[in-house]
Amino acid sequence: MENFDWLLQGFAQAATPMNLLYAVIGVLLGTAVGVLPGIGPAMTVALLLPITYNVSPSAAFIMFAGIFYGGMYGGSTTSILLNTPGESSSVITAIEGNKMAKAGRAAQALATAAIGSFVAGTIGTILLAAFAPAISRFAVTLGAPSYLAIMLFALVAVTAVLGSSKLRGAISLVLGLAIGIVGIDFLTGQPRATFGIPQLADGIDIVVIAVAIFALGEALWVAAHLRRKPADVIPVGRPWMGRDDWRRSWKPWLRGTAFGFPFGALPAGGAELPTFLSYITEKKLSKHPEEFGKGAIEGVAGPEAANNASAAGTLVPMLSLGLPTNATAAVMLTAFVSYGIQPGPTLFAKEPLLIWTLIASLFIGNFLLLVLNLPLAPLWAKLLRTPRPYLYAGILFFATLGAFAVNVQPLDLALLLIFGLLGLMMRRFGLPVLPLIIGVILGPRIERQLRQSLQLGGGDWSSLFTEPVAIVTYVCMVILLIIPLVLRLFHRDEETLLVVEDDRDQREKAQA
C-alpha cells in the first residue's frame, strides 16, 4: 500500500537524531505545561510559533505534535495528584484519580492513565493514518462549492455548538473574520482596513494574533485572578499497576478510545464530552459500581484513553481538510500558514513527506511519553512548586520575545498588546476564543473560495448549490442550527441534559 511506504519514509525522517531531539523536547515541554494548571498546549505552541521562521517544518511540527500529546499526559498527573485538572479535558480524571491517590493508590492511577493514554494514542494515530489520507483523497475531488460548504459548516459548528452562548460565539467569529480582512485584496490589489500602515499590507501576522490571544490574553486574565491558596498534593513514587488493575483497565482503555476518537474528529466535538461519556459508561458497565466516587480504576482508565484518542481524532480533520476542531489544532494550522503551506485536502498530495513524518513522530512521541513519564512522574509533581509570578512573567516574556522576533519591529509588539487586550476582554465577557482564531484562519480562505466559485459559475449564486456534497453539507448545517431551538421547545438544553445527569451522579455520590 502506497500509504504504508510513505509511513515508513516518515519514520525514517522522524527518527533522525535532530528530529528525535525535537520530539523529546516537545514531549517534555508538553507534559510540563500539561501539568501546570493555567498553561496549556495551545498557549505553548502559540508561544513557540515564532520558531517556525527559522526551523524546518518537519522539526517544528514534530515538536508541536509532541507538545499536543504531552499536554494530555501532563494534565492527568495534576488531576490525580492535586485534584485540580491540569487541562480541561482532565476534569473527569480528577474525580476518581484523586480519590485513588488519597487512598494511597496514586501509583496505580498514574500508571493506568499513562498506559491508557499510550494505548489510546497509538490506536488513535493508526486510525488517523488510515482515515486521513482517504478523506483527503475524497476531499480533493470536491469542487470549490463543496469545499466552501464544508468550511462554512466548520465555522457554524464551532460557533454554534461549542459554548453556551451562540450570540457570543457569533461575536467572536465576526471579530475573527474582521481581523482576517486586513490586508491587500487578492483579486483587485486594493488595501483593505490597513489604516495606511504599509506593514499591514500582508495582513496582520497570524503568529502575532495567535500569541496575543492564546498567550498574552490568557496571562493577563490569570494575572487578574491569581489564585492564592496552594492545593493539597499527594506524594507518589513510581507509577505501577498490579495484575488486577491491568485486568480492570484494558477494556476501559479500548472503550475510551472508541469514544474519544470520533468526537475528536468531529468539529466542535472536543475532549470534554467523550471523557464524560466514557466515565458514565464505565460506571454503568463496571462490576464494582460502588467504588465509583471512591477511587475506581476504570474511572481513570476510560476517560484518560478517551481524551488522548480525541487528541488523535482532532488531527484527522486538521490534516485532511485543514479544519481545526480545537484550539491547539487551530494554532498548529497557523504554523502551516506561517510556513506558506496551504492547509486543506491538497496537503497529503503536496507535502506527503512532511505529513507522514508528522504522523510517524506521533507514534514515536507517544512511545516517548510512556517511557519518559512513568519514571518521571514524581518530578513533574515538583514542577508545581514554581511560584506563579515567575510562571506568568515567563509567559509574558516569551510572548514578547516571540512577537518581537518575527520582524524586529515595535509595531508587532503594539499589535500584540492590542490583541492581547482583546483576548483579555473576550475571556472576561465569556466570548469563546476558538471561533475567533478559526475566523482569522478560515475567513480569507472562505472569501477566496466564494469568489472563485462564483467566478467559475459565471456569477450565478445558484452554482454554489450544484454539487451534491455541498447540498448535503448545507442541510447538515441547517439541522445543526435548528436542533437547539427544537430542544428548547421541550424545555431542555443539550447542556442542561448533561448537567442534570452530572448533578444526579454527584448527589448519588454524596449520599453514598
Added chain:
Amino acid sequence: MSTTEKQSDEPSGRSPHEGLREERKPDYAQYLVVAVLAIVGGFLVYSALTLSEGFAKVDPVGPKFFPMVLGVAALLLAVILAIAIPRGSKGEADAGEDIDPEAPGDWRTVGLLVALFVAMILLVNPLGWVIMSTLFFGGAATILGSKHYVRNFLIGLILALASFYAFYSGLGIPLPAGILDGIL
C-alpha cells in the same frame, strides 16, 4: 470594574455549569463589547464603501462584499447584545484551570502590566532588548506579586542575555542592542 457575583448554594463541588444557576443580575460591563463591535462594524462598512468596484465579470462579488457583510453583521450583533444585556445575558467568564473564581478581578495588576508593556514598546529600540526585557521580566514578576526583587531582575537578566545570544547565534536574528551596542 468588578466581576459578577457568584452565589453558590452548594457547600462544595464547583460544577463548570454553575454559571447557569447564577442570579440574573445584568452585567453592564458588557457594553464594552457592544462598543467594540459597533466600532469594528462601522469601520468595516466605511472601508467597504470607499473601496472601488472590482471587475464585475470576473469577480461578481468584488472586494466590497465581504467587509460589507461583516460590517453589517457586526453592527447587528452589537444591537442584539445591547438588547440582551439588560435582560440579564452574561457571558460565562473563562473559568480556566488556575482561576480562583471567587476573587474579584484584580485590574490594577493588569493595568500595571499593560503600562509595562507600553514602556517596552516605546523603549525597546532605543534601550535595546537586553535592558528592556530584563526590566520587563523583573517588573512583571514584581507586579504579579513576587517580592524577591533582586531575584526577579536577576532571572530577567539571565533570560534576556540568553535569549539575545540564542537568537543571534542560533537563529540568526539580531535583536536590538540599543545603547549597549558595542558592548554586547
Added chain:
Amino acid sequence: MIVIGYTADQFGKAALDAGIAEARLRDTDLLVINSTVGDSYVDAAFAQPAQVRDVSARLSTCGVPFELSQPVGVYAADALLEAMERPEAELLVIGLKHRNPVGKLLLGSVSQQVLLECPKPVLAVKPEE
C-alpha cells in the same frame, strides 16, 4: 503568649515541641502560625487539612490554651513579626534550617530576617539529628 512559626516539616515539628515546652514552663498560651505566600500551586510547608488536624490534636493535649492560624498571601517573616508586635507576645520560636552562604544570598531566609528584625527574644531550634 508564645508565637510559634510552624512549617509542615521536621523544623516546624521541632519548633512546636520547643514552643509547647516553653509555654508549659511559663504557663502562658500559644499562637501557632503556619503561613503561605500562596504563590505556587504546591507549598510543601503549608499544613494541609490532615496535618492541621494532627497539630490541633497535639496542641489540645499539651495543657495550654492555643490558637492555630494559617494566613494566606503573606510572607512568613512578615506574618511572624506582625504577630510579635502584639503586647502579650513574649517569645518567638522558629525551626532553623542550615543554608550555605550562596543559598542565603540567592534565596533569602525567613529565619535570618526574623532573627535580625524581631525586637523580642527569639528561640531558634534545630530538629534532633
